[in-house]
Amino acid sequence: MNTNHSLRLYQQKAENDIRIALRKGCKAPLLVLPTGSGKTHIFTSIASKAAQRGNRTLIIVHRSFLWEQVSSKLTDIGVEHGIIAPGRTSTADKIQIASVDTLIRRLDKTTKPDIIIYDEAHHVVAGNKWGRVAEYWPDVPIIGVTATPVRTSGQGLGVGSNGYFDHLIIGAQISDLSPEYIAPCKLFAPTDIDLSGVKRVAGDYDRKEVGKRVDTKKIYGSVPGHYKLICYGVPAIAFCVSIKHAEHVSEEFQSAGISSASVSGKTPKNRREYLFDALARGKIMVLTSCDLVSEGFDVPICGCAICLRPTQSLGLCLQQWGRPARPYPGKKWAYILDHVGNYTRHGMPNAYREWSLEGAKHNPTTSNEEGVVAVRTCPVCFNVHAPAPVCPECSHVYANMGRLPETDERIRLREIEMEKVKENLKKQDIKFQRGGCRSLEELEEFARIHNYKSGWARHVWQSRQKKVSKYAVCNY
Template identity: 35%
Template sequence: MTFSKIMDHSFKKMIQLRDYQETVYQDTIKAINNGSRGILIQLPCRSGKSYVMAKFVETCKGNSLILAHRNELLNQHNELIEGLGLLNKCRLASVFTEVNHLGEHKNPLVILIDECHLSEANSYKKIAEYYGCIIIGFSATPTRLNGDRLSLYDTLICGVSVKYLINQGAIADFDYYAPDIALDLSEIDMLGGDYNGKQLNDLMFNSAIYGDVIESYKRLGDSRQAIAYCAGVKHSKKVCKEFINAGISAVHIDGSMNKTERKKIMDLYRSGYYTVLCNANIISEGITLPNASVGLLLRPTQSLALYIQQAMRVLTPDGNGKKAVIIDCVGNYQRHGLPDEDREWTLEGIKRKHKTNNEDGSFTIRNCPECFRIFKTASKCPYCGHEFAVKGRELQCMEEVRLRKINEQEKIAMAEHKKKQRMEVGMAKTKEDLIRIAKERNYNPKWIFVTAKRKGIKL
C-alpha cells in the first residue's frame, strides 16, 4: 500500500497545518510509502493533533475511522470533523461500541486512534485485526505502564516538545512547587504497574495532610481557580469538604453522576462560582478549562501518562498570558521529572525511568526548602535565592561518584606507570642499565640475572 493508493492530493486542500504539524503529516506519508502499516505520532497535549487527524481524513481516498475511548474526546473530534464538512468520509466511534459492531459498516482505509498508548487493550487489537488497514495512532505519552512496546505500530514519529509549545504560547508557562508533605507509600502494593488504587484511596483519605494541602493552596495558589486530582472518589469528596470547611468554595465531581448533573457542575465551575474542582481523574483530556490555573496533584502515580495528563490540564492558555501553578503534594516529580522535561520516546517503550542524578551524583532537580519551588540543579534557588547546602542522600551520591572517579583515575595512572616501566626494561641493552633499574626500583639483585638471561645480555 502506498501513499498514492490511499491518499489523494489532487483536490484543493482545505486544512492548513502549522509547520510542525505539516512535518509530522509528511513524515507519516513517507512512512506509509515505505511500507509502514502502523504509525504512532507523538504530539504533546494542546499541539493541535486533532487537526493533523482531520488532515488525514481530508486527504484519504476512502473512508476513515476515528477511534477514542472517551465520549468527551469523540465529541470534540466530531465537532471539528463536522465543522470541516468531512463527516461524509469519516466515521467516529468509541472503541467499546466499535468492537461489538464489527462487520456492520463499510471497511475504512485508515483507522485513526486517539490516546493510542491505550491501544494495547484487546478491543483495539480486535478492531485492527478485523479491518487489517493502516493505523495511525496519536498520543502525548506513547508509553505503556509496564514499559512494554505498543504492538500495533512499526514507526514512531515525534512532534514538538512541550517547551516549544510554551514558547509559542500554545501552552501556558507554569511554576512547579512541591511542598514538603510527609507521605509514606511503602505499604502500598503495586497493581498493573501503578499503585493499588483502593489502597491509595484509603491511605490518602486517612492521611493527615489536608491542612498542609489547603495551606499550600492558599500560599501558592493565590485564590485562583484550581483542579484537585485525588486518589479516588472517597478521597476527592473529603478534599472537597476540607476546602469548604476552610472557607474556600469547592465542588466534587465523579463518573457516577449523570450527564446533566456533571454539566451543571462544570458550567458553574467555568463561570467562576466554584474555586476548587475536586475529582479523581475525570477532568482529563478533552475538557478545556482555561480559567483553571492551579493544579493540585494529590494522587501519587507511577504512570507517566497520567502524571503528564493531570499536570498539563491547567496549562490551557487563557489569552491573557496566564502563568499556571502546579502544586505537587505527593512527589510525582521525583518519579517522572517535570512535565516539560525533554523525553526520548521509543517504540520499545520506556525502560529507563526519569534520571534522578547528574553525572556528578547531584540530583537532576532540587526542591527549595524555603519556597518549595522545583528547579534544575544549582547551588542557589533561582526563585528566592536560597543558598543550597547539599546534604543527605544527595551528598552521599555525589561522594560515591567522586570516589568512583578517583578510583578510575588511579587505575589509569597505575596502568600507565607499569607500561612505562616495562618499556624501560625493554629498552635496556647493557648490564649497567639493568643494575640502574634494579637499584631505582629497589629490586632483588636476582632480578638482574633473570632479566639479563631473558634478554640475552652478558653479565
Template identity: 35%
Template sequence: MLRWYQESLKNKIYAEWAAGKPNVLAVLPTGGGKTRTFANIAGEEKGASCAIAHRNELVGQISVAYAAEGIRHRIIAPTKTVKNIVRMQIEETGRNYVDPSAPAAVAGVDTLIRREVKNPWFSQVGLWIQDEADHVLADNKWGKAANLFPNARGLGVTATPDRADGKGLGRHADGIFDALAIGAQMSELRGEGFLSDYRIVAPPSDLDISEVPLGSDGDFNAPKMRAAHKRSHLVGDVVEHYKKYAIGLQTIVFAYDVEAAKEMAGRFRAAGIKAESLSGETPTATREATVRLYRQGKLDVLVNVDLFDEGFDVPACSCVIMARATASFKKYCQQFGRALRPAPGKTHAIIIDCVGNVIRFAETRGLPDTPQAWTLDRRAKKSSASPNGLPLRICPSCTQPFERWLKECKWCGHYPEPASRAGPEFVEGDLTEMSPEAIARLRGLIDPSVAVPYGADAKIKGYLMKKSRERQDAQTSLRQAVAWYAGKHRALSRPDSEIYRRFYIEYGIDVMSAQALNRADAETLDARIRAGLLCDGIVITGEGA
C-alpha cells in the same frame, strides 16, 4: 489551518505510510493540538474513516474538532452522548455536522466493538485513528477495535508513548504500531508561546508511600495507596495550598479516590470557593453539566478521580493540584499538561504537587518538558539511570523545586545552609562549601607515595613501582577528562561551585576524591566522562588523550 509543527508532524505521518508502515504512532505534547492535527488528516481522507476514543468527553472533543474542519460525520456512541455532542457543535460552530450516513465516523471504543462487523462500512474504512493510543495493545479492546477495519491503515496519537507496565506499543512487542512519528518537543512549544510557561510548588506533606508496592499495571497498588493517602492530612492541605498559591485561579485537582474527591470539594465550598467533584461514578448528564459550568468559568475548582488526565481541554485552567501519587510517567505528564494551554492574560500555570510526583520523576525522567527518547519497544523492568534525569530539591523557603547543582534557590534566592561541611556528601560535592579540614583530609589522599615493605627485594619493588606508574597514568588521563568537563561548563559561564555540584551529581563522586581513585576505578570514571563529553560533540585531543 495547521500550525507549522502540526503540519510538520502530518508530513512525517504521510512519509511513514508512503514507506510501507501501515500503522503509525504520532507523538505530540499535551496541549500541542493532536486532535486538530488528526482531524485535518481525516478531512483529507477520500474514503471512509473512523476516529476512536474511550471516553464520552473525548468523543465529544473529537466531534467538535471535526466540525471545526467542516467534516460531516456519524457518531458511534450512546444516543444521549450524540445529542449532547450535537448541542456542543452548535454552540461552537453554529451548525450541526452529525450525519448518520457520512463515511467519516467518530466512535466510542466500547460502543464500536459491540457493532455488527458484517456491516459493509467496516470494510470501506481506509483509515482508523485512535486517540490516547498508548492504550492500544494487540490483545485488548483498542487492538480489537483496530482489527475491525481489515482494509485500513492506522494512526495513533499520544503525548506519551509510554506505559507504566513497560509493555511496548510496537507490532514487534505488545502493540500494533509499525513506526513512530515524533513531533515538536514541549520546550519548543513553550518557547514559541503555543503552551504556557509554568511554576511548580511542592509544599511539605506527611504522605508516606515508601511501603506502597507497584501493581501489575506498573502504578502504585491502588488499595495500599489509598490507605497511605488517608493516613495523611492531604485533604485539608489541598484546600490550604490552593488558598496560598492559586486563589482565584481555575483549578483541576487530581484526587486519589471518590470519597476524598467529595470531601475535598466540600472543604473548598466551606471555604467559600466554588467547587465540584466528578468521577466515573457520576451520572453522565451531571458530569457533562458540571464540565460545562467549569468551561463557562462558573466553577473555580474541579476535583476529579482519573477522568481528566487525558484529553480534557480547557485553556482557562491555570492551576493543577496533584493530590494523587503515581508511578506512571504518562499519567504524571498528562495531569501536568492540563494547565499548560495558553489563554489571554495567562502568564504561567501553577502546578501544586502535594504528593512528591515531581521529585519522584525528576531523577529518572526529568520534568514533563525534558526531551525523552521514545520507542515502540518494551521497557526493561529494571532500567539504569536515565540521561533525562533532572535532580531537584525543594526550597524550604518558597517550596519551589530547583536543580540540585545550584547553591541557591533560583526562584527566591534562599541559601540552604548545609547541615555539615565535613565531607562532600553534605554539600553535593561542592569544594567551595567544604571546611578547610575536610579539604586537607581529601588532599592528603591524592598521589600517595609508594610504600615499599622493609626488606623487599628488587622484584617486589619493581612490581610496586609498576602498579604506581599504572595508577599515575590512569589518573593523568582522568584528570585531563575532568579538566575538559570543567572547561565545557566554564564556556557556558557556570561558576566553579555549580561545576563541582554537577560533577558530583552526575558521577557520584567529588572532584578531589576522584583524584584518589585506584587505577581500575579511575579508568572506569575516565571512560564515563569521555563518553558524556562525546555526546556533547567534544572529543578530547592532545597528550594523554
C-alpha cells in the same frame, strides 16, 4: 468543505511525517506530541484531506463523551462527519468518530474504513477492545496519536511489545514549544508522602492501599492553604485516588472558603457539563476529580493541576500534568502542585524524554544513574527547580551551595534575601486575603483592618461586578 486548518509548523511537519511513513510502507505510525499541543488538529486535518480524496476515516476515541471534542473541531472547519456513540444513528459520512465501546458492538454494521486513527493511542494493545478493532480490519493502516507512548507497566506500544505500531514519530518535546503554544509550567511540592510497603498492581501502586494513605485529613488538610499561597484564583483540577477522596478534598476546599465541587466518571452528563462550565466561568475555583479528567479531556481554562494521587505510571502522571498546559487567554503559567512526590519518580514536567516503541528509556537529563531526579525543592516557597544557588521563584539563597567560605558579608546578604522573601510572602498573603473577600461587607472589614482609604472597598466591589460580565477570560 473548508480544510484550511492553519496548522502550526510543528503540526504540519508531524502530518507530513505521518504521510511519508505511510508512503514508505509503514502500516501503523505512532505520533507523539505533548498534551495541550494540538494533536486533534493534526488528525482532523488528515481525516478531512482523506475525505476530499474519497477515502473513509474512522477516528476512535476511548470514552463516550470525548467524541464531542473531536466533533466540534471538525464542525469548526466545516467538515461533515458521523458519530458512532450511544444514542447516535449511523450516517454514510466519510469520516466517522467512534467511541470504542459502541464501535466494538457495531463492528459488523460499520463500513470498512480506509484508515483508522486512534486518539490516546497508548491504550491500543493486542487483545484489548482497541486492539480488536485493528484486528477486525487487519489490512487497514492505523495512525496512533498520544502524549505518552507507554503503558502503565512501562512497556511500549510497538509490535515487539504486543502492540501494533511499527514507526515512531516524535512531533515535539515540551521544551521545543514556545509559550504561545504551551503554557510554561511551575512545579511546587509542598508535601510528600511515605509510600513504603505499598504493593504494586499491574505496574502501579495498589489503589486501595494508596487510598488509605492519602485520604486522610493529615495529607489533604494542607492542600487548600498551599493552593491559596501559590496560585489562588487560578482554575484548578485536583487529581484524586477515589471518588470518596475527591469528595473529601472538595469539602476541605469549601471549608477553606474556596468554591469547589467533585466530579467523576459516574457524574451524570448534565451535572458534569454544568461543573466544567462553572469552572470556566469562575463560579468554581477547584474541581476535584477521580479518573475523569486525566486524559483526553480538554479544560483549556484550567491553569493548575493539584496532584494527590501518587503514581508509578509515567503516562498517567504526564497526562495529569498536561491538563493546565493548554494555552488560554490571560494564562501565564501552568501550575503543578505535586503533594505526593510524583516528580521524584518521573522528573520535571518539561524534561526531555527519550521515547521508543519499547517504552520510556532512562532519561539522563532528568535523573542520575540511580534514577534519582536532580532537582532542588525550595524550603520557603516549595518551588521545584533545576539545581541552582538561588530559588528562581522566591530568591531564597541556599546554604552550603558554593565553594566560597561563609563570610560575614555572605551571611548578611543572605539575611537581606530572607527579609525580602518574608516581605514578599506577607504581601502575597494580604493579596490572598483580599481575594478571599466575597462580599462588599467583607471587603469593608478588610479595608478597616488594613487602614485603607474610605471608598476603596466600594471601588473594588464595583470593578469586580464589571469583570463578572466577561469572566470567561480568566485573569491570572
